[in-house]
Amino acid sequence: MIEENSSRLDPKLVEEFLKFGKNMIDAPKLVPAPDEINLEVTEHEVAYTEDKVRLLHYKPRTSMQIKTPLIIAYALINRYHILDIHPKKSWVRNLLDQGIDVYMVDWGTPTNMDKYLDLDDYVNGYLDNCVDFVRDESEVDNVSLQGYCTGGTIATVYTSLHPEKVKNFVATAPVIDGWRDTTVVSNLAKHIDVDKMVDSIGNMPPEFMYYCFSILKPFEQGIEKYTNFFRNIENESYVDNFLRVERWLGDTPPIPGELFKQWIRDIYQDNLLIQDKMYVGGKHISLKNITMPIFTQVAVGDHLVSPECSMPLHYAVGSVDKTLRVYPTGHVGMIASSLSQKKVLPELGQWLKEHSELR
Amino acid sequence: MSSKPQALTSVGPMRNFSTNAKKIATELLDANEDLAEFNKRLTEYYQQLADTWANAQKKVNTKMPKIPNDQEKFDSYKRIWIDIFDNDFTELFDSHKFGENYGKLVASELELSKHWEQMVNVMLQSANLPNKKEIDEIYKELHALRKRVSKLESQTKESKIRSK
Numbered sequence: 001m002i003e004e005n006s007s008r009l010d011p012k013l014v015e016e017f018l019k020f021g022k023n024m025i026d027a028p029k030l031v032p033a034p035d036e037i038n039l040e041v042t043e044h045e046v047a048y049t050e051d052k053v054r055l056l057h058y059k060p061r062t063s064m065q066i067k068t069p070l071i072i073a074y075a076l077i078n079r080y081h082i083l084d085i086h087p088k089k090s091w092v093r094n095l096l097d098q099g100i101d102v103y104m105v106d107w108g109t110p111t112n113m114d115k116y117l118d119l120d121d122y123v124n125g126y127l128d129n130c131v132d133f134v135r136d137e138s139e140v141d142n143v144s145l146q147g148y149c150t151g152g153t154i155a156t157v158y159t160s161l162h163p164e165k166v167k168n169f170v171a172t173a174p175v176i177d178g179w180r181d182t183t184v185v186s187n188l189a190k191h192i193d194v195d196k197m198v199d200s201i202g203n204m205p206p207e208f209m210y211y212c213f214s215i216l217k218p219f220e221q222g223i224e225k226y227t228n229f230f231r232n233i234e235n236e237s238y239v240d241n242f243l244r245v246e247r248w249l250g251d252t253p254p255i256p257g258e259l260f261k262q263w264i265r266d267i268y269q270d271n272l273l274i275q276d277k278m279y280v281g282g283k284h285i286s287l288k289n290i291t292m293p294i295f296t297q298v299a300v301g302d303h304l305v306s307p308e309c310s311m312p313l314h315y316a317v318g319s320v321d322k323t324l325r326v327y328p329t330g331h332v333g334m335i336a337s338s339l340s341q342k343k344v345l346p347e348l349g350q351w352l353k354e355h356s357e358l359r
Numbered sequence: 360m361s362s363k364p365q366a367l368t369s370v371g372p373m374r375n376f377s378t379n380a381k382k383i384a385t386e387l388l389d390a391n392e393d394l395a396e397f398n399k400r401l402t403e404y405y406q407q408l409a410d411t412w413a414n415a416q417k418k419v420n421t422k423m424p425k426i427p428n429d430q431e432k433f434d435s436y437k438r439i440w441i442d443i444f445d446n447d448f449t450e451l452f453d454s455h456k457f458g459e460n461y462g463k464l465v466a467s468e469l470e471l472s473k474h475w476e477q478m479v480n481v482m483l484q485s486a487n488l489p490n491k492k493e494i495d496e497i498y499k500e501l502h503a504l505r506k507r508v509s510k511l512e513s514q515t516k517e518s519k520i521r522s523k
Contacts, residue, residue, distance in 0.1 A: 010429035010433075012429070013428060013429060013433055016430060112494075112498065114502075115495075115498055117502065121506070134433045187452065188452075192462050193465070193469070196466055197469060200476070201472070215448070215452045217449065220441055223441060244396070277364045321370040323499075
């Protein structure tokens with residue numbers, strides 16, 4: 001009798017399975033197609049273009065209190081939309097609401113023709129031209145520069161080479177000390193024959209990046225995430241959030257071959273940046289050249305860029321005025337979550353206000 | 360050097376094609392060696408995944424020997440299953456043995472694609488079309504030209520500012 005009872009399924013469990021099945025069938029009727037989702041949330045204009053790179057200038061949402069504009073150098077992986085993914089979780093919108101003038105660098109989608117673009121082109125070409133454009137337009141000598149993830153590496157190199165143009169430097173989960181990085185991504189990066197890869201296939205294809213994403217918590221991300229999605233299929237706000245992030249995740253541009261080669265070799269394999277041995281465009285990159293106020297943000301649960309990889313920047317720069325903030329979240333959670341809205345952004349906004357020219 | 364009978368049968372442009380056909384055969388033979396290496400690495404890759412899966416499942420079985428049949432316990436079983444599998448697979452992906460094999464797997468795949476590329480190049484050459492190397496040279500030249508233009512533009516801008 002006991003045996004019989006223990007093998008019988010709980011009716012609630014059966015109900016749950018049936019509901020889950022129904023939700024899966026109903027999903028196409030309830031959920032918009034990915035193409036129907038518009039990831040452009042906050043109003044902006046394209047202020048400057050060069051090749052495939054665009055500099056976006058966001059429309060103010062309040063009276064500007066801070067004269068020093070902020071330029072965000074987004075990462076090379078995925079696109080800038082994550083920083084403006086949803087009105088309630090928008091990094092950009094929060095900063096605008098704090099009276100900050102925000103620009104964003106969209107690196108665009110490189111094609112085979114761009115395979116010879118290297119770090120020098122990105123740092124001393126595109127980013128430098130964007131900074132010069134903003135300095136002219138805003139009539140300021142220098143700007144605040146924020147770099148996120150690999151954009152943090154580009155911004156770090158830029159700030160070292162052009163310190164006079166950067167008033168404040170914000171490094172958000174920057175990739176700095178590749179040897180200390182404990183993520184699975186760095187393990188793959190360390191073992192790849194990057195010369196052979198670039199020589200054979202040119203630009204780094206998005207598919208390779210998707211493989212890297214797939215090995216990050218594969219069961220949580222591959223099972224639980226989608227189970228929760230189908231469970232919440234009738235919750236409009238949940239579905240909207242989910243699809244926005246999914247669409248963002250599934251849209252990563254190729255990385256120019258030469259740039260990818262230099263990034264993997266110099267950062268992950270030879271770890272030149274933190275050792276003060278890196279050269280870009282024939283110029284030596286010394287982190288000691290970074291002497292302006294710096295605000296470094298890292299997340300303890302970051303499984304793409306581990307805190308051990310980002311934090312050495314705080315200790316290596318020549319700045320006297322430096323702040324390190326460690327948040328109890330992950331790589332994306334730091335920039336697009338309720339925590340980022342309630343904690344990360346107010347702290348950054350306050351810091352920028354204290355270190356910028358006011359109107 | 361082609362043999363005389365071959366020279367007799369392949370005259371004019373066809374002579375060029377027969378020489379190229381030999382290159383394709385050589386590439387195919389060389390690709391076989393790399394295919395063996397690729398298969399070895401791919402087998403090792405799946406073996407590592409399978410071993411990790413089996414070990415993780417053993418851990419789950421030790422912790423929860425039976426799949427519960429009520430809602431609450433089923434959810435906690437699922438949580439434990441996901442946590443153990445994520446931990447074990449992350450440990451694998453983070454290991455030297457995985458990284459090393461993955462690196463060699465990708466390298467052997469790239470060798471195979473290189474052979475394919477060489478074969479396509481031969482065919483493109485036969486059809487009097489530019490091959491990858493030639494297109495790469497154009498891309499390189501374009502890149503250098505873009506750099507020069509950009510440098511000249513900034514020099515012009517600077518001299519204009521100075522003259523004001």
